[in-house]
Structure formats: C-alpha cells, structure tokens
Amino acid sequence: MTKLHSVTQAKSQAKALRIALAAQGQPLTHAQALELIAHQNGSRDWNTLQARLSRSKQEPFTPNATVRGRYMSQPFTGRIVALAKVGKNTQISLQLDQPVDIVQFASFSNLRSHIRSVVGPDGRSPRKTSDGTPHLVIEIPSG
Known part of the structure; x- marks a missing residue:
C-alpha cells in the first residue's frame, strides 16, 4: 500500500476499491469505501483521515496529474506518470500530450514525448542549460 499524501489520493483509492469490489x-x-480506506491508513474514520491529510504538507506533484511547463525552453502539457522522492527533490516522469523539439537548430530536430528529470519543490530542475535556464520547469498551481 502506498502512503496517502492528500484527500484527493484517498478519494481516488476509495473509488478504485468500489470499482474492484463491484x-x-x-x-x-462511496461512504463505505472512504471508511475502509481510512481504517487501512490507521484512522478511526473518514473524517479523522480527511482532517489529518488536510493538515499535512501538500506535495506539489501527484501521479496522473495534468501539468504544463517548459522543457528545454519549449512549452508542453502532459501527465505525471511516475514520481520518486530524491531527498528534498522529486524524480518525475512525464508523458507529453504532444512531442516537443528540444533542438534549437533549423537543420535537425530531436522530438521528445516522454521526459524524466529531477525537480525541486518549486518545479524547477537543478540542471540548467548553458544560459542558466532550468532544463525543466513545471508550473505549480497556486492554492
């Protein structure tokens, strides 16, 4: 079982449980599924789990979330397909909606539709291009 980081993740697990059992x-x-997820995660009931998750520090990235940003200075939209913590940073794997050309020369192209990189909590990769621009910048919605 994976550790829950948000109410949204808990609700997604409850929905998956309902579908599997059906x-x-x-x-x-849905209420019964929420209660079962709460018990599986060590809480007395759904309200307790929801309160605990609401108080916890929200992770800026979640699996299957839709994201947008810039990779090698090219705009993209896509979906998070994998995450792994690397200290304070996150290794993130993205499947892009449309491939991006990461070469800035007219004579050839290098299209990427899948990106794997490490980003900080601010959504910026520590690795930078020669002009100081982060390789990957993911926009983090405020709120």
Whole structure:
C-alpha cells in the first residue's frame, strides 16, 4: 500500500476499491469505501483521515496529474506518470500530450514525448542549460 499524501489520493483509492469490489459482485457505497480506506491508513474514520491529510504538507506533484511547463525552453502539457522522492527533490516522469523539439537548430530536430528529470519543490530542475535556464520547469498551481 502506498502512503496517502492528500484527500484527493484517498478519494481516488476509495473509488478504485468500489470499482474492484463491484466487479467481484460486492457492491459498496462511496461512504463505505472512504471508511475502509481510512481504517487501512490507521484512522478511526473518514473524517479523522480527511482532517489529518488536510493538515499535512501538500506535495506539489501527484501521479496522473495534468501539468504544463517548459522543457528545454519549449512549452508542453502532459501527465505525471511516475514520481520518486530524491531527498528534498522529486524524480518525475512525464508523458507529453504532444512531442516537443528540444533542438534549437533549423537543420535537425530531436522530438521528445516522454521526459524524466529531477525537480525541486518549486518545479524547477537543478540542471540548467548553458544560459542558466532550468532544463525543466513545471508550473505549480497556486492554492
């Protein structure tokens, strides 16, 4: 089981649980699924788990989230397909909606549709181009 970092993740797990049990002929209400997820994560009930997750520091990135930003100075939109913590940073793997050309020369191209990089909590990669621009910048929604 993965550790929950947000209420959204908990609700997603509850939905997946409901779907899986329904496929096995064991229907479950959404409220019942939320309660089961709460118990699985060491909470007395859903309200307790929700309060604990709401108080915890929210991670800036979550699996399957839609993101936008710039890679090698090229704008992109895509989806987070994998995450791994690397100290204070995050190794992130993105599947882009449309490939981006990372070469700035007219004579040839290098299209990328999948990106794997390390970014800090601010969404910027520590690695930079020769002009000081981060290789990857992911826009983090405020709120």
